[in-house]
Amino acid sequence: xxxxxxxxxxxxxxxxxxxxxxxxxxxxxxxxxxxxxxxxxxxxxxxxxxxxxxxxxxxxxxxxxxxxxxxxxxxxxxxxxxxxxxxxxxxxxxxxxxxxxxxxxxxxxxxxxxxxxxxxxxxxxxxxxxxxxxxxxxxxxxxxxxxxxxxxxxxxxxxxxxxxxxxxxxxxxxxxxxxxxxxxxxxxxxxxxxxxxxxxxxxxxxxxxxxxxxxxxxxxxxxxxxxxxxxxxxxxxxxxxxxxxxxxxxxxxxxxxxxxxxxxxxxxxxxxxxxxxxxxxxxxxxxxxxxxxxxxxxxxxxxxxxxxxxxxxxxxxxxxxxxxxxxxxxxxxxxxxx
Numbered sequence: 001x002x003x004x005x006x007x008x009x010x011x012x013x014x015x016x017x018x019x020x021x022x023x024x025x026x027x028x029x030x031x032x033x034x035x036x037x038x039x040x041x042x043x044x045x046x047x048x049x050x051x052x053x054x055x056x057x058x059x060x061x062x063x064x065x066x067x068x069x070x071x072x073x074x075x076x077x078x079x080x081x082x083x084x085x086x087x088x089x090x091x092x093x094x095x096x097x098x099x100x101x102x103x104x105x106x107x108x109x110x111x112x113x114x115x116x117x118x119x120x121x122x123x124x125x126x127x128x129x130x131x132x133x134x135x136x137x138x139x140x141x142x143x144x145x146x147x148x149x150x151x152x153x154x155x156x157x158x159x160x161x162x163x164x165x166x167x168x169x170x171x172x173x174x175x176x177x178x179x180x181x182x183x184x185x186x187x188x189x190x191x192x193x194x195x196x197x198x199x200x201x202x203x204x205x206x207x208x209x210x211x212x213x214x215x216x217x218x219x220x221x222x223x224x225x226x227x228x229x230x231x232x233x234x235x236x237x238x239x240x241x242x243x244x245x246x247x248x249x250x251x252x253x254x255x256x257x258x259x260x261x262x263x264x265x266x267x268x269x270x271x272x273x274x275x276x277x278x279x280x281x282x283x284x285x286x287x288x289x290x291x292x293x294x295x296x297x298x299x300x301x302x303x304x305x306x307x308x309x310x311x312x313x314x315x316x317x318x319x320x321x322x323x324x325x326x327x328x329x330x331x332x333x334x335x336x337x338x
Contacts, residue, residue, distance in 0.1 A: 002033065002034050003034045003035070004034070004035045004036075004138065004139060004140050004141045004142070005030060005036045005140060005143070005144065005182060006036075006037045006039070006135060006142075006179070007027065007036070007037070007143065008039045008040075008041040008081070008134050008135075009041065009062060010040075010041060010044065011041070011042050011045050011059040011061075011080075012062070012202065013057065013062075014202045014212060015061075015212070015214075016200055016210040016212050017190055017213065017283075018189075018190035018199065019213070020290075021190055021251075021255075022189060022190060024069045024071075025069070027066070027071065028069060028071055030144075031076045032075075034142075035076075036075070037077045037138050037140070038066065038071065038076055038077065038078045039084075040059050040062055040079070040080040040081060041131075042059050042080050042081050043081045043082050043087065043088065044130060044131070045058075047112075047124040047127050048112060048124060059080050060298070060304065061298075063080070063304065064294050064298050064304060065213060067293070067294075067297060067304075068290045068291070068297060069213075073307045073310065077314045077315055077318075078307065078311040079308060080308065080312075083312045083315075084312060084315045084319055086137055086316070086320055086322070086323040087130070087134060087137065088130075090137055090322075091129055091130040093326060093330065094132055094159055094163075097163040098132075098159055098163060102128075102155060102159075103125060103128065103129075106127075107151060108127060108128070108151075109124055109125050109127065128152055128155050131152045132159050132160075135152075135153065136156055136160055137323065138315075138318050138319060138322065139322060140177070140179045141177070141180065142180055143156075143179045143180075144182045144183075145182065153179070153181055157178050160174075164176050164329075165178075168329040170329075175326055176326070190250075191243065192204060192209040192247075193211070193223060193226075193228065193248075194209045194226075195209070196228065196243030196247045196248075197243050208226055210223075211223060211283060211287075213291075214291055214294065217284045220280060220284055220287075224280045225276060227248065229248075230242055230244055232245070234271070235248070235264075235267040235275055236264065236268060237249055237250070237260055248275070248279060249264075251279065252275075252278065255282045255283055255285075255286040
């Protein structure tokens with residue numbers, strides 16, 4: 001029996017190779033054997049300073065990028081959070097049953113608010129209950145989590161068990177399904193082109209440190225040409241003194257769909273001057289189909305809107321069923337359609 005998997009994705013622009021190889025490819029692979037629900041969490045994005053035009057553009061870009069990378073909207077549900085009103089309504093209910101002490105222990109508010117906590121938004125403080133609402137609305141069996149999200153999933157589980165099910169369930173059937181963490185197959189850890197000891201990141205001010213998912217062939221050539229190397233001849237994996245060799249050879253292995261053993265045999269006796277053109281050509285060939293599909297989706301907004309409409313309808317149906325179940329258990333009147 002297929003498992004239901006939910007994951008929320010921040011609408012951040014400028015997706016890069018690390019995002020694609022480290023996470024998006026895993027999401028695409030999951031849809032074959034599971035019922036997957038992917039939500040672009042644009043309501044979370046407004047808890048800190050933002051520009052409306054950038055939010056709108058970033059939301060469309062990440063949806064188009066996921067589809068271009070292979071996400072099949074016929075197999076998975078893909079939508080943006082603000083278009084499915086049960087998220088906000090359920091978050092308010094969870095605000096009312098959750099404990100202040102639990103919120104005070106959440107680390108994300110402290111990290112994002114910094115020293116200026118008095119001027120931070122209330123939305124940022126209750127961000128974890130909105131995330132809990134996202135997770136619990138779809139009766140998910142599993143939720144993919146990284147180290148930075150474990151605390152949020154544990155909070156969602158505590159709210160479901162201690163503040164909803166134990167207080168309001170009648171009989172043996174719980175109101176909310178309590179999801180389990182899903183540790184995904186470890187995605188490729190792609191490091192900076194300029195420092196093989198640091199992860200590739202869009203927050204790095206130097207754009208030469210990363211390959212953008214939409215970088216042109218000419219841009220990719222320039223970035224790989226300037227990528228940091230070392231003075232050794234031949235490339236190898238797993239040498240702690242050669243992080244750049246490990247990183248660039250790893251990228252080459254993944255984008256050419258070749259094992260490390262095969263790549264090692266190919267590259268152990270060639271220099272950087274011969275290897276960099278090989279890597280460049282492989283990257284361009286790997287990203288070109290994604291870029292072509294992305295551009296087609298962005299240019300034909302009607303197709304993108306059709307996909308979003310279908311995803312939104314499916315998400316509203318599923319989340320609405322859970323919300324109605326919760327409201328009935330908590331004593332609200334049944335909804336009346338006027």
